[in-house]
Amino acid sequence: MRGIWKELHPWIEQKKRFALATVTKTWGSAPRGVGSTMAISDKMEVIGSVSGGCVEGAVIEAAMEVLESDTPRHLSFGVSDETAWSVGLTCGGKIKVFVEPHLSLATSPPEKAVWRALKSTLEENGTGILITRLSAETYSHAFVSNDDSVEGTPPSDFQQLLPLLKKMFMNRESGEIEWRSEPLFIQSIPARSRLLIVGAAHISIPLVKFARELDFEIVVIDPRKIFATTERFPSPPDQILPLWPEEAFQQLVLNEDTYAVLLTHDPKIDDPALHILLRSPVSYIGALGSQKTHQKRVKRLREAGFSDEEIKRIHAPVGLDIQAKTPEEIAISILGEIVKVRRSPRG
Template identity: 45%
Template sequence: MKAETLAALQEARNKRHALALATRLSDAAETLIYPDKALGAQASDETLLSAARRALEIGRSETVDVGGQRIFLNVYVPPPRLIIVGAVHIAQSLAPMASLLDFDVTVVDPRRAFATDSRFPGVKVMQEWADEAFEKMGLDRSTAVVTLTHDPKLDDPALEYALKSEVFYIGALGSRKTHAKRKERLAEAGITEEQFARVHGPVGLNIGAKSPAEIAISILGQIIEVRARRLEALSAPKVAAA
């Protein structure tokens, strides 16, 4: 692997950018393929770019045949990330559970009395308003966002920002009545019916959860389910139109 290729891979990892390294097996020629650009030996090969970007969507490395050449697509995608808005009791259960499943977890809450390292050991904590934190972090398709505060001043800006991004999951704590009022407020902010439909609310699987830990399990279970179904849909072979 070339030094510049290694440097590009490291930069992509640090910035949570998806990247595929296409290596032609006959001569080890390398091409770096991002979702929006390509650099290297076969950067103009549209067939290769299409195959690589499909592999990026699925998140799976594979060997493909392009124009009679065998190409190994080594896919590098950011690890799944969970951003929890609201440093509440449910978050104290949800954060460590998600970490055990290798999610990159961040808790966001401007309330300094709640968002402390002592309440969330081993988890990144940001004492900021959610939309400001999201702007710094950047939201991508490997990210899940859950709002837990019950406070529109904290939850609504987070949901509005997330709904305009490519995150794979958005969940919001609250009853059906609360969710209906949330929909009205976000509609006034310009969120469409189609956009709002992405919000899982009341959040979590319907397993009769009552305690903070049980609710955390229901939320994490729903995130896992949504992520698995998304990857399954992406992996399904496309059927040509008749």
């Protein structure tokens, strides 16, 4: 749901009635992954997508019925359906979609408590796990916060289930599971990833633009005030800090949901940033520059006391090798490498 939260928020503030459709399972070639969501209002307004094709029409019809009856529905679409070709299910693909009244419409105290916890998590860029009990007999929700506190109606033997939930969350996995003969949909809700860009260089302009499309929280850091301006960015970052990296990092949390890119080519700016980043748990450190430039960087870091194992954390030259030349191409290569790291299993 985080992927559509920004667009969904006005609906919630306006107290619109809407259903939420979620892809709960896929097989073969599917156009959207598990956890993809689409919101459908009672006026047939739509936010998000579950397939990017004709399946949406059937899902919208089902959503209208769900809002009318206040009863969730399970939908399946597969290669045998006549719409399969148009939605990309032509290689034995199949998707399951669960359509339900959105939690903001809940009336029972346990469900309202789940909604408050989920809403707070999304608004504050927190983390958690949303459990949907899928069977008609037990249909309900539970929300697990990062301190393991639980709201709502958890399934039986919940404490035994918790290690599996934590493993799924660590790997940013969502999906259907069966627990004590009961079908559950587990939706991991990680924090919105943060992209730190050190240096408001020309490459940073398309990098910010494209990273916004991937829903990163973007912070640009550059002590050169002539570069660190909102006017420089047609698509502005979330924050611009006209500070030296060591000052800026004091204001920021550097954790596993943080990805850092150094773009200045200036050791006076990049090296102090690396000294902090290399001894932090950030998931990605990329640095612009040729192999020759990087070898000089490695020499300076060794002289500063960093081990080869620490230095190996730096992706340099930064980005996937796609023979990128223009700022836009380089930005795409950088984000491609970051996505590759972000999608890799953790732990």
